[in-house]
């Protein structure tokens with residue numbers, strides 16, 4: 187494996203993903219970590235991330251001394267390179283002008299394994315305000331750009347610094363540079379494959395659970411399905427899945443989830459249709475955060491009740507992913523403003539006394555999909571668009587009622603049908619209908635109507651942090667609009683939401 191020492195760059199997670207995409211296991215660790223906490227990972231190399239600081243500021247984060255004493259190869263990226271230069275006796279100085287964006291780098295004479303199979307000149311992506319003005323003893327400049335004589339530095343013995351960001355797509359040869367570090371310099375083998383991480387995860391679950399019993403909540407999404415599949419593979423029918431239908435799912439979804447389960451799982455399923463409980467609890471509620479809170483609490487109540495009926499259980503399985511783990515370890519939540527509470531379940535009641543099993547704790551989303559395919563789950567689950575826990579409740583503006591749910595489910599089913607038919611499902615991050623609380627005047631035949639306005643929302647995104655409205659072809663939008671206005675009673679107008687995030691969010695509530 188390789189470890190990434192995090193200096194607070196927005197790109198640290200991306201570095202780790204790139205390393206994993208090159209089939210080498212990688213974990214992100216804080217810059218304060220001691221060697222004992224890292225030794226068990228048996229790293230073959232270390233990457234120092236970028237970061238917002240300047241090395242000559244007081245309290246600037248630096249790499250722990252074990253990094254340089256370990257004898258392991260080290261790759262410093264941007265701020266990581268500057269920290270390395272500073273700590274090993276070189277000099278770092280502000281550039282006369284901050285440099286953002288594309289730059290062309292020219293390699294110096296002589297070969298270095300970091301440039302294996304690469305041309306003399308390459309386009310790279312820069313984002314820095316400081317640069318190396320003098321290499322540390324034993325290092326030389328391996329590449330320069332117009333603005334900077336030291337874009338890459340190395341000591342010929344595994345220590346390297348890059349002023350640019352090889353992890354971003356704007357550095358076209360970045361992948362090869364990272365792979366050269368991993369394979370040529372660290373001597374890593376490409377062992378991190380779906381097959382291996384499946385067997386790895388199954389092993390970990392067996393070790394943790396022993397002869398115990400596990401319950402897990404099924405939602406219809408990819409994460410909970412993969413959790414269930416992994417655990418079932420590890421412990422067989424000592425797993426029971428609980429599927430709570432909160433009534434806020436898409437048309438036909440509860441049945442589809444149960445059908446898929448029957449077809450692909452060999453575990454116990456408890457199905458609880460709690461639609462009426464949820465609708466009752468939501469009566470009269472219009473505030474979005476209040477809706478989320480009520481749905482979260484109601485879920486726990488129903489889940490707890492169903493779990494009690496199963497009898498003694500020891501573990502609760504959850505689909506926590508690696509980015510959630512890193513985020514809760516490295517970010518200071520007190521400083522970022524709360525936009526929406528996305529955590530659906532505040533935590534189970536004390537009396538349940540269950541230990542957590544989190545078999546996806548070390549995986550990125552694309553790796554979770556890889557596990558799903560490896561375990562034989564169908565593509566319709568593995569590539570399912572994300573769907574929020576509170577479901578249609580946060581896509582009905584205002585109070586949630588039976589009637590409005592029916593209207594939205596019908597309109598949404600048409601959106602999804604057309605998106606699938608036109609092969610847009612996989613390229614769009616999320617697509618759905620929203621029932622606005624506006625009514626507008628229309629005409630059907632010779633009669634005036636006063637009906638609902640449906641909004642269509644479709645976005646492209648990588649991670650839901652930012653998103654752009656999807657450029658769905660006009661023809662498809664036209665068909666969606668026509669069908670909704672004709673087929674869904676009480677709807678006489680359809681609009682398309684062309685807001686990106688920011689400033690909008692993906693959901694309307």
Ligand code: XMP
Pocket residue numbers: 478526527528529530572573574575576616650687690691692693694695
């Ligand atoms: P926003 O609307 O904040 O959404 O741009 C970002 C992503 O999060 C999903 N989302 C939620 N997921 N519970 C969830 O499980 C929630 O309360 C919730 N709110 C938003 C949204 O669908 C998008 O993928």
